[in-house]
Amino acid sequence: MTERPIRRRRVLFERETEFATVEEALDQLTGAGDGDPGGGGALLAFSGPAGLGKTTLLAEVRRRAHARSCTLLAARGGEQEQTQPFHVARQLIQPQLAGRTERELRSTLGSWYAIVGPALGLCAPEQGAPPDPQGLRDGLDWVLTHLTVQRAPVVLVLDDAHWADPESLGWLAAFAPRAEHLPLLLVVAYRPDELPAHAEAFRTLSGRPGQRPLTLAPLTAAAVSTLIREAVGEHADDAFCREAWAVTTGNPFETVELTAKVRDKGLEPTSASAPQLRDLVAAQRGSGLVARLHSLGPSTVRFAWACAVLGTAIPRDLAARVAGLGTEEAVDSTARLREARILAGGAAPALTSALTPALAPDADAEGHAYGHPHPDAGTGAQAGPLEFVHPLIATALYRSIPDALRVALHGQAAVAVVDAGLGPSAAARHLLETHPESDPWVVRTLREAAGENLRAGAPEAARRQLARALREPPDFGERAAVLYELGCASLLTEPATTVNHLRAALAEPFDDPALRQGIVIRLAQVLAHSDHLAEASESLAREIPYTQDVRARLRLQSEQFMWDAFNARESDSPARSRRLARLADRLIGRDLTERYVIGLRAWDACLRGEPVDTVLHHARRALDGGLSWAHEDRGFEVPVLAAMVHMYADRPGRAEELFEAGTAEFEREGWRGAHLSFGYSLRAYIRYRRGRLAEAEELARAGLRLAERVGRRTPVHWYAIAILATTLLARGRVDEAWELAREHEFGEPFPSAVDFPDSQTVHAELLLARGQTKAAVSELEAVDRRLTPRGIQNPSWCPWQLHLARAVADDDPERARALAADAVRRARAFGAPSGIGQALRVAAEVAAPGARAALLTEAVELLSASPAGYELARALAALGTERRDTELLARAVATARECGADGLVARATEALLRLGGAPPRGCDWQGALTGEERRLAERARDGDPMTTEPERSLLSAVCRKLGTDLTGLAEALNASSAVSRA
Numbered sequence: 009m010t011e012r013p014i015r016r017r018r019v020l021f022e023r024e025t026e027f028a029t030v031e032e033a034l035d036q037l038t039g040a041g042d043g044d045p046g047g048g049g050a051l052l053a054f055s056g057p058a059g060l061g062k063t064t065l066l067a068e069v070r071r072r073a074h075a076r077s078c079t080l081l082a083a084r085g086g087e088q089e090q091t092q093p094f095h096v097a098r099q100l101i102q103p104q105l106a107g108r109t110e111r112e113l114r115s116t117l118g119s120w121y122a123i124v125g126p127a128l129g130l131c132a133p134e135q136g137a138p139p140d141p142q143g144l145r146d147g148l149d150w151v152l153t154h155l156t157v158q159r160a161p162v163v164l165v166l167d168d169a170h171w172a173d174p175e176s177l178g179w180l181a182a183f184a185p186r187a188e189h190l191p192l193l194l195v196v197a198y199r200p201d202e203l204p205a206h207a208e209a210f211r212t213l214s215g216r217p218g219q220r221p222l223t224l225a226p227l228t229a230a231a232v233s234t235l236i237r238e239a240v241g242e243h244a245d246d247a248f249c250r251e252a253w254a255v256t257t258g259n260p261f262e263t264v265e266l267t268a269k270v271r272d273k274g275l276e277p278t279s280a281s282a283p284q285l286r287d288l289v290a291a292q293r294g295s296g297l298v299a300r301l302h303s304l305g306p307s308t309v310r311f312a313w314a315c316a317v318l319g320t321a322i323p324r325d326l327a328a329r330v331a332g333l334g335t336e337e338a339v340d341s342t343a344r345l346r347e348a349r350i351l352a353g354g355a356a357p358a359l360t361s362a363l364t365p366a367l368a369p370d371a372d373a374e375g376h377a378y379g380h381p382h383p384d385a386g387t388g389a390q391a392g393p394l395e396f397v398h399p400l401i402a403t404a405l406y407r408s409i410p411d412a413l414r415v416a417l418h419g420q421a422a423v424a425v426v427d428a429g430l431g432p433s434a435a436a437r438h439l440l441e442t443h444p445e446s447d448p449w450v451v452r453t454l455r456e457a458a459g460e461n462l463r464a465g466a467p468e469a470a471r472r473q474l475a476r477a478l479r480e481p482p483d484f485g486e487r488a489a490v491l492y493e494l495g496c497a498s499l500l501t502e503p504a505t506t507v508n509h510l511r512a513a514l515a516e517p518f519d520d521p522a523l524r525q526g527i528v529i530r531l532a533q534v535l536a537h538s539d540h541l542a543e544a545s546e547s548l549a550r551e552i553p554y555t556q557d558v559r560a561r562l563r564l565q566s567e568q569f570m571w572d573a574f575n576a577r578e579s580d581s582p583a584r585s586r587r588l589a590r591l592a593d594r595l596i597g598r599d600l601t602e603r604y605v606i607g608l609r610a611w612d613a614c615l616r617g618e619p620v621d622t623v624l625h626h627a628r629r630a631l632d633g634g635l636s637w638a639h640e641d642r643g644f645e646v647p648v649l650a651a652m653v654h655m656y657a658d659r660p661g662r663a664e665e666l667f668e669a670g671t672a673e674f675e676r677e678g679w680r681g682a683h684l685s686f687g688y689s690l691r692a693y694i695r696y697r698r699g700r701l702a703e704a705e706e707l708a709r710a711g712l713r714l715a716e717r718v719g720r721r722t723p724v725h726w727y728a729i730a731i732l733a734t735t736l737l738a739r740g741r742v743d744e745a746w747e748l749a750r751e752h753e754f755g756e757p758f759p760s761a762v763d764f765p766d767s768q769t770v771h772a773e774l775l776l777a778r779g780q781t782k783a784a785v786s787e788l789e790a791v792d793r794r795l796t797p798r799g800i801q802n803p804s805w806c807p808w809q810l811h812l813a814r815a816v817a818d819d820d821p822e823r824a825r826a827l828a829a830d831a832v833r834r835a836r837a838f839g840a841p842s843g844i845g846q847a848l849r850v851a852a853e854v855a856a857p858g859a860r861a862a863l864l865t866e867a868v869e870l871l872s873a874s875p876a877g878y879e880l881a882r883a884l885a886a887l888g889t890e891r892r893d894t895e896l897l898a899r900a901v902a903t904a905r906e907c908g909a910d911g912l913v914a915r916a917t918e919a920l921l922r923l924g925g926a927p928p929r930g931c932d933w934q935g936a937l938t939g940e941e942r943r944l945a946e947r948a949r950d951g952d953p954m955t956t957e958p959e960r961s962l963l964s965a966v967c968r969k970l971g972t973d974l975t976g977l978a979e980a981l982n983a984s985s986a987v988s989r990a
Contacts, residue, residue: 021231021260023065026054026222030069030195037161037193038076049192051184053210055200056224058400059261062197065224066167069195073163078193079104081155081164085171087403088319091437093466094127096176097148100164101128104155116154123147123678126464127175133463137640139678142717144465145179146680152183153190160191168399169210170202175466181207226258236277239267244277251282255289261398262289268349297401298408304344307333311341312350316406317417317438321393329424330417342394350405352395418442422453432457436473444480451482455493462497465678470497488516492527499530503538507531524551525560526641529567533643537723539760541575559601565591566604570645573608574761581798585612592626597633604646606630611649617802620657620839620975627653637670638677644670648690652764656804658840660698660875661971661980667691682724685714689728693765696735697842698971699877701908705739708732720752726763729754730770738878740911742777749774766791766806773811781815788812803831804843810850817854824854841973842876849883852890860890868896872964875971878907880964885916894925899961902928937984941966949978 020027029052036048054062070080083099105113105128113130114121123139124147125131139147156162164187169177180194187194196210200223203211211221227235233249256262269288275281290296301312314331315322328338345351396402409417422438425431436457439450454477458470474494482490491513495506510531514524528551535544548568555561572584592609595602607630613623627650635647651666671687674680689711695704708731715728729752736745749755749771758768772787791808795801803809809831817824828851835847845867852863864887871880881903888896897920904912917927937945944959945966954960967973970980 020068021235022225022227023061026065026224027068029222030072033193034072034076034078034163037163037191038078049187049190049194051187051210052193052195053221054195054197054224055203055211055221056197057199057201057259059259059398060224060226061260062224063167063398064260066165066195066197069163070165073165073193076161079155079159079162081162083166083172083176084320085166085168085173085177086320087171087399088317088406089437090171090173091440091469091472092433093173093175093461093464093469094129096166096172097127097179098129100166101148101151101155102130104159105130117151119676120147120150123465124151126460127466133460135463135640137638137677137679138463138467139465140681140683141465141467142714143675143678143680143684145182147678148179149183149186153186156190156192161193162191163193163195166194166196169196169198169207170204171399172207174204174468177204177207181210184210227253227260227263228258229253232256232258232263235263236267236270240270240275240277245279247279248277248282248285251285255286261400265289265349297404300348301350301405301408304341304348307331307337308341308344311338312345312405313409313413313417314421315345315351315394315396316402316409317414317421319402320395322395323393323428326421326424326428327394329427330420332420349397350401352397353392415442422450426453431460433460436469440472440476446480448483451477451480451486451490454480455490458493458497462493467497467499471502485518488513488518488520488527489523491516492523492530495527495530495534499534503534506534507538510534521555521557521560525555525563528564529641532567532571536571536574536761539723541571541761542577544571545575545578559599562605563601566601566608569605569608570643573611573649574645576760576762576794576798578798581800585616585799588612597629600633600635600639600642603630603633603635604642607635607646607650610653611646614653614656615800615802615805617804617834617838619837623653624657624659627657631666637673638679638683644674644683644686648686652690655694655697656802656840656843658842658874658876658973659971659976659980660694661983662976663694664691664971665983667694681714682718682722685711685718685724685728687711688714689724689731692735693731696731696738696878698875699879699881699903699907699909699968701735701739701878704735705732705908708735723759723761723763725752726754726759726767730763730765730767733774734765734770737773737777738907738909740909740914742774742911746774746778764805766795766808768794769806769808769811772808772815776811776815781818785812785815788815801834802838802843803835803847804838804840807831807846807850809834810847813850813854821854825851825856828854841870841874842879845871845874845876845883846879849879849886852886861887864890872960873967873974875968875973877903877968878909878912880968881907881909881912881916885912885919888916889919892923894920894923897923898925898928937966937969941969942981945970945977945981948974949981 033050033052036050054065056062070082073080081100081104083096085096089095105116108116110131113125117124121131122134123144126133127144127148128151152164166172166180172180180196184194198207198210200211229250232253233244233246236249236252237244252263252266256266266285266289269291270277270285273288275284291300301309310331311327311333314327317330318327324338324342325335328335331338331341333341342351346353396405406414418438418441422435422442425434425438432453435453439454442450454473458473458477461467461473462470471494474490474497478487478490478494481487491509495509495513498506498509510527513527514531518524528547532544532548535541535547545568548564548571552561552564552568555564569584569588572578572581578584588605588609589612592606595605597603597606606626610623610626610630613626630646630650635650636642637644637647647666647670651663651670654660654663654666667687667690671684671691674683674687688707692704692707692711695701695707708728712728712732715722715725718724729748733745733748733754736742736748754767755771758771768787768791772784772791775781775784775787788808788811791806792812795806795808800806809827813824813827813831816827828847832844832847832851835843848863848867848870852860852867855863864883867883868880868887871883874880881900884896884900884903887893888900897916900916901913901920904916920927941962944954944962948954948963948966954963967977970977970984972980
């Protein structure tokens, strides 16, 4: 075969607008514009039907980016690879990290190594709980951001985005808005009618200010005429050129293919030959293309079909094995397919569209003349993987394969990729296309692939693979295990389907007690998370009597106790509490199950208002051996409850320590969705209880942002809204809190699970703050009917009695005083100074005038020795107003100001000014202990009495700084000293 000479010519036709946009974006990125320092990123999106030149356009973007010394990240979606998770993400990131040792990868990726490494194919998934999808996306965001900053400027090019795998495409669509804030130009191309719904961001985001995605137009008749004459000669007449434009409809790919056929056939470009053009175009589509392929011989047909089944970046040896050909036959078939312009590369040109020097037969697959190699080119077309000239050809050939043969080829491909060492995940996409044949190897391979994908953070891919394994079907004794794994894979996305799978698994006859226990526990978990807590408990209760192993039975009992504790409509809560107390008091915490039971005992004691010492005793027992927040087989609920009891028991400093450790564990494991939202929201609640309202609001908003990604009216969303609304009320922003509730539909119906703070009580507090007293009373009486039968009577946990007392005080003062007095009694029984102080303050508010001062004096005394800064400020303001004492009001102003309670500051300041006082300067009680404070705290710890008002005031600040009351001072001082030494 003789080489044709290189011909230099214009690269593009009628794409001046598109490339002006590209040049402008590259100028901005690299700082080539006048007075532009560079570093400004952008998103450019090009859309158009197949054959309009998107691939060539992106190839030219890559060439120009390379010429400007940009780092290139390139990927391409594949029609056959859509079910292979992270296929596109791996194309983008892997080349940048290839060749590094494990130690180097760990150093580069840091804490993200175990989270993103498996998804990117950089390491095998580790045993343990997989990252949640949001955590994995956050990790991929970090990797891409890190690469961009380290190797700026960066150009990321994604071709055929409509065929990208859902995991990669969803990630990039969410990441795309960040491009403008990084030295990153993100360029995507897609067919608009095939873009999935989860990638709508590419369709709606403006890539440049004021621009929407650019839609490529077909070539005009003039452009087609120019192409024809450059290919076959200037003598091509107008009628011939017009017919070429008409039969190709200006499609660049079809125009290039047509000109090549005209040239190969030696067709005279005259009006007399024009009628033949329609047949030539038809020959390159559908049946015409298939007929052309069959003319190349049966071996070549089988090889082409094998390539179509394998997709993109096809190893020739692998295609040969799938086709059943030897090496020489594969080489010959490759040459024939390249000569026929079916496969790209080689001596015969592979032309992607008319937007390249494509009419020159010496251009490579990307449309670059050999004299100007593509920046990403490898060692040559023969050495590299095979590619089709255009996806249209690949699609047409794939669809032309007879159905039975296509299924068989996928089966052969699955075996071939496993034998080639590419792993079960690579084989799984082929097995999804095969028919069930009761093949144990297929079931085993699909289960292995699903396990890899689940641990890598692709549960949807795992679900598809396990569903296919179930249809194979598995052996009689394996079916329950497959159903269980399928339930685990669909837990987050399809809870109702998961329940069906797990119940079906339990109905299977199998003899594996550990598997049965796992199924029952997972079934209870998904029922509970679907707001079916009673069913969750019942499923465990049915299994417990038939569980012979003592430790396994205790595990099931611990799970039942936990879901019963969260069921706000539990029918016999006191009886359950007694059973739990009897069991927990016998346990010593020898393993995780025992510590979970003891932790639940601490929580139950807290809700029921048992003495603080009892609550903390059980909490310490539960924590002594450690409670992991991200254990693979356990929920995070019990560790959270064990931490929260410290807050209610006036040890919020210890609660924060536990939450900081727990959220750090979430982040290490990649649990950055609901789990991290719970962590932020509940830490906000702890800050609220300490009176650090500005910090509480910041954390609560962070928790809400994460909760919004999980979904509205989910448990985590209820927590986030309740805590943020409570904080806003404390800051005096009633209208903002109400709008927040309205915007997020925070109201009836309330969740059936116990939440804290109690959502219905918070909603009633909102109503009360807005003056809707009757509605608030109705809500609070409903809370009474819900909590009292369950024996939940700790006002430190839920102060519904105090709010109801305030609500009925005007109409029924006796009832208000009775409610307040009962709340005081319950608070004293529990024994937390902050709870008693709050109850005394409200009791004073509804008491007869002569009784108020004594109640408020005791409240201030107790709250001064507690960590509850906001409650102290409220009590000081009330007592100062009652006594008309400017010194007390000044303390109230200072304390409220430091809390961030702006509304209370305004009210106390107004009262102070009316009495002729001056607003004070604040003092810092939120930093580390000063030397004077530490010495005073050590005296108090050792039992020295505080005899002067300055000493008592300073000790109050110490309690708030350390987050403890006086009884926990020694423990808090030890923890503070350890932190200082560290």
